[in-house]
Amino acid sequence: MTDQQGAGAGADFAKTMAEIAERSQRIVSEFLTRQQQGGFGMTDPFQVGRTFIDLTARMMANPAKLMQAQVDLWQDHMKLWQSSARRMMGEDGPPLAAPEPEDKRFKDPAWQENAVFDFIKQSYLLSARWLQATARDVDGLDDKSAKKIDFYTRQFVDALSPSNFVMTNPEVLRETIESKGENLVKGLKNLLEDLDRGKGQISIKMTDHTAFELGRNVAVTPGKVVFQNDLIQLIQYEPATKKVMRRPLLIIPPWINKYYILDLREKNSYVKWAVDQGITVFVVSWVNPDEKLAAKTFEDYMLEGPIAALDAMEKATGEREANVVGYCLGGTLFACALAYMAAKGIDRVTSATFLATLVDFAEPGELGVFIDEEQLAALETRMNEKGYLEGSAMANTFNMLRANDLIWSFVINNYLMGKNPFPFDLLYWNSDSTRMPAAMHGFYLRKMYQENLLSKPGGIKLAGVPIDLKKITQPSFILSTREDHIAPWTSTYAATRLYNGPIEFVLAASGHIAGIVNPPAPPGGTAKYGHWTNAKLAKTPDDWLKGAVSHEGSWWPHWAAWLKNFAGGEVAARKPGGGKLKPIEAAPGSYVRVRTS
Numbered sequence: 001m002t003d004q005q006g007a008g009a010g011a012d013f014a015k016t017m018a019e020i021a022e023r024s025q026r027i028v029s030e031f032l033t034r035q036q037q038g039g040f041g042m043t044d045p046f047q048v049g050r051t052f053i054d055l056t057a058r059m060m061a062n063p064a065k066l067m068q069a070q071v072d073l074w075q076d077h078m079k080l081w082q083s084s085a086r087r088m089m090g091e092d093g094p095p096l097a098a099p100e101p102e103d104k105r106f107k108d109p110a111w112q113e114n115a116v117f118d119f120i121k122q123s124y125l126l127s128a129r130w131l132q133a134t135a136r137d138v139d140g141l142d143d144k145s146a147k148k149i150d151f152y153t154r155q156f157v158d159a160l161s162p163s164n165f166v167m168t169n170p171e172v173l174r175e176t177i178e179s180k181g182e183n184l185v186k187g188l189k190n191l192l193e194d195l196d197r198g199k200g201q202i203s204i205k206m207t208d209h210t211a212f213e214l215g216r217n218v219a220v221t222p223g224k225v226v227f228q229n230d231l232i233q234l235i236q237y238e239p240a241t242k243k244v245m246r247r248p249l250l251i252i253p254p255w256i257n258k259y260y261i262l263d264l265r266e267k268n269s270y271v272k273w274a275v276d277q278g279i280t281v282f283v284v285s286w287v288n289p290d291e292k293l294a295a296k297t298f299e300d301y302m303l304e305g306p307i308a309a310l311d312a313m314e315k316a317t318g319e320r321e322a323n324v325v326g327y328c329l330g331g332t333l334f335a336c337a338l339a340y341m342a343a344k345g346i347d348r349v350t351s352a353t354f355l356a357t358l359v360d361f362a363e364p365g366e367l368g369v370f371i372d373e374e375q376l377a378a379l380e381t382r383m384n385e386k387g388y389l390e391g392s393a394m395a396n397t398f399n400m401l402r403a404n405d406l407i408w409s410f411v412i413n414n415y416l417m418g419k420n421p422f423p424f425d426l427l428y429w430n431s432d433s434t435r436m437p438a439a440m441h442g443f444y445l446r447k448m449y450q451e452n453l454l455s456k457p458g459g460i461k462l463a464g465v466p467i468d469l470k471k472i473t474q475p476s477f478i479l480s481t482r483e484d485h486i487a488p489w490t491s492t493y494a495a496t497r498l499y500n501g502p503i504e505f506v507l508a509a510s511g512h513i514a515g516i517v518n519p520p521a522p523p524g525g526t527a528k529y530g531h532w533t534n535a536k537l538a539k540t541p542d543d544w545l546k547g548a549v550s551h552e553g554s555w556w557p558h559w560a561a562w563l564k565n566f567a568g569g570e571v572a573a574r575k576p577g578g579g580k581l582k583p584i585e586a587a588p589g590s591y592v593r594v595r596t597s
Contacts, residue, residue, distance in 0.1 A: 331357025
């Protein structure tokens with residue numbers, strides 16, 4: 001390196017450090033202020049702490065059992081030391097602890113090839129598994145407390161993984177040596193930018209936000225907003241065929257996310273694919289609410305959401321009957337709307353499709369750890385201060401369910417390696433969070449998650465009508481995903497015992513998002529995820545799966561074949577604005593463009 005180049009590099013370094021210093025004081029102040037407000041995601045740290053105090057007391061009440069657990073850990077580490085010592089002397093042998101096949105933290109070859117890093121890895125895995133097993137084995141805890149302890153213990157051991165630290169991650173250590181620490185300087189700058197963007201709370205940048213723009217390379221299926229109210233914009237899409245099914249299709253996405261998860265890019269857009277099948281497609285685009293909508297209730301979401309959308313669709317197409325798809329919370333709301341319409345004698349939904357939808361919350365999966373009286377009361381206090389729950393709170397909560405993939409992998413890439421995240425449409429959408437109105441969200445969490453009243457006939461009332469899911473008699477297509485961490489498929493299966501119409505249950509591979517957004521493979525391509533079908537409904541989900549047939553490829557064509565039974569014949573293709581509703585603006589509309597960060 002010449003003297004001039006060295007001087008230039010030194011100047012760049014000095015400039016970077018000056019920027020970091022200038023930014024740090026303000027951000028640290030904001031960070032400390034933010035922490036005083038309490039809460040990460042939907043978590044109340046005080047209540048979590050009380051749970052672990054109870055755990056400690058119960059462990060200390062049985063000192064003999066605790067002593068035996070410590071002896072077991074000591075013996076395991078002695079075996080590991082002996083095994084590692086033999087390996088350092090050239091002997092081979094199987095590891096005492098190996099990561100799960102899907103664990104990406106230890107994929108760097110040095111974790112296996114270097115005896116020191118292999119020892120660090122195995123020591124961590126032994127300790128982590130011991131800690132989780134010991135916490136699970138404590139007597140006297142109620143089921144909810146046990147699940148909460150198991151969840152937060154996993155968060156703790158994930159945070160302490162050696163892959164998350166410079167000196168114990170071989171890949172980071174190599175980069176630090178080769179770049180002379182430049183990666184850590186860049187990483188610090190990335191961290192400060194994330195704190196700045198989160199106004200004192202870390203808002204991890206998961207993708208290159210500048211690589212995507214709504215209406216340009218995501219949410220690009222042509223269409224028009226043809227109706228709007230306080231809570232929704234209704235998008236009608238341009239036809240792609242000369243003839244279309246007579247009955248239009250309404251898609252109700254969850255209001256907890258932006259709708260365009262179903263219209264990411266041309267190659268993986270469920271919306272575009274449905275349009276290409278000759279369907280007149282309408283999609284609800286939910287508002288990103290602020291304090292003005294704090295008093296909006298769950299029944300407002302039903303009346304101004306699916307009910308209003310069906311009325312608008314009739315004006316747009318002249319068709320009173322429609323086929324309807326509800327995804328996740330959108331499916332829960334849709335089930336409520338169906339039961340409401342059944343009680344009111346309103347018959348306008350010909351078929352119902354539920355994607356990854358919970359209506360019986362007896363076993364809600366890991367989200368249940370956030371739901372108890374103490375945590376809900378604390379959360380309601382937070383929501384009532386502003387009139388809504390921040391979008392980041394829900395995003396952080398969901399990220400915690402897959403912390404290694406959605407938190408720690410980015411900590412390593414962004415802060416330790418000093419790299420910028422890759423452009424990824426799915427993670428761009430995942431970072432585009434929405435707020436929750438206080439009244440609506442409090443009702444949903446209490447009546448559904450905590451009290452599980454939706455599954456009980458008349459358990460809740462909406463617009464004065466007792467809601468009974470057994471009054472749903474429409475043919476239903478229920479699609480769940482096998483690795484769903486938000487709506488566990490064994491819990492969504494309960495809907496097969498609640499609805500009274502003909503039901504087809506299909507199970508897709510992968511998880512809550514990838515299992516749904518799984519387009520058919522292009523000609524000559526390879527199917528990404530498969531699915532299972534079983535014409536007979538069994539009493540339990542496990543019995544259903546035992547009799548199911550495995551299929552390669554996407555579930556979309558199977559659903560389309562089912563939907564054709566309810567097409568109602570064909571009519572000439574309908575264009576947005578061709579009916580009684582005139583276009584307001586081009587898709588994707590303005591509601592979806594409102595960001596919280």
